[in-house]
Amino acid sequence: MKVLLVNGSPHAKGCTFTALSEIASTLEKQDIETEIFQLGVKSISGCRGCNKCNETNKCIIDDIVNEFVLKAAGADGFIFGSPVHYASSSGAITSFMDRVFYSGGDKLAFKPGSVVVSCRRAGSTAALDQLLKYLTINNMPVISSDYWNMVHGFTPDDVRKDIEGLHTMRTLGYNMAWLLRCIEAGKKAGFALPEKEEKQWTNFIR
Numbered sequence: 001m002k003v004l005l006v007n008g009s010p011h012a013k014g015c016t017f018t019a020l021s022e023i024a025s026t027l028e029k030q031d032i033e034t035e036i037f038q039l040g041v042k043s044i045s046g047c048r049g050c051n052k053c054n055e056t057n058k059c060i061i062d063d064i065v066n067e068f069v070l071k072a073a074g075a076d077g078f079i080f081g082s083p084v085h086y087a088s089s090s091g092a093i094t095s096f097m098d099r100v101f102y103s104g105g106d107k108l109a110f111k112p113g114s115v116v117v118s119c120r121r122a123g124s125t126a127a128l129d130q131l132l133k134y135l136t137i138n139n140m141p142v143i144s145s146d147y148w149n150m151v152h153g154f155t156p157d158d159v160r161k162d163i164e165g166l167h168t169m170r171t172l173g174y175n176m177a178w179l180l181r182c183i184e185a186g187k188k189a190g191f192a193l194p195e196k197e198e199k200q201w202t203n204f205i206r
Helices: 015-029 064-072 091-107 124-136 156-161 163-188
Strands: 002-007 033-038 077-085 113-119 150-152
Touching (some): 002 015, 002 064, 015 033, 015 077, 015 113, 015 163, 033 064, 064 091, 077 163, 113 163, 124 150, 150 163, 156 163
Parallel strands (some): 002 033, 002 077, 077 113
């Protein structure tokens, strides 16, 4: 089993990475493979709404998004992490997730996912709400912890002093490992994915 953890911060070893590393360490102690997928500082274009991905099954903008979707096909769970910028997630991860879920959402559907944020002081719950919406529109079981998935601090050293925040990250890791094993046991017992009803699209204005 493997979990992909996405670092949506431009800082490769910053506060968000510190939070994700705590989760990854916990998962690895549970014999679950992890990979931290770094978005980095290269520009990530927003979705153009061209719908070409419906024809080719990949985003027409051939960048890190398509790289991630290929990896996602072989992963069993996902955790998306972001710093808080103006009470929302980073611009990079917002563009990234718009395109990942639009062009490759089927590679993540029915697989457990979670989101975490890091902030100096405030805006964390608004950013969490924003990121969670991607999971809850895509048939993904959401992994929770025993507090909202956030850490506080201005530097990685600050985050390492956030004892409760790190506890929250570890608990998230344990919960992810538990559900992955439950899903694996269910598959071995012959339980199939939920039945999918054909969707009827409607507009609010008629």
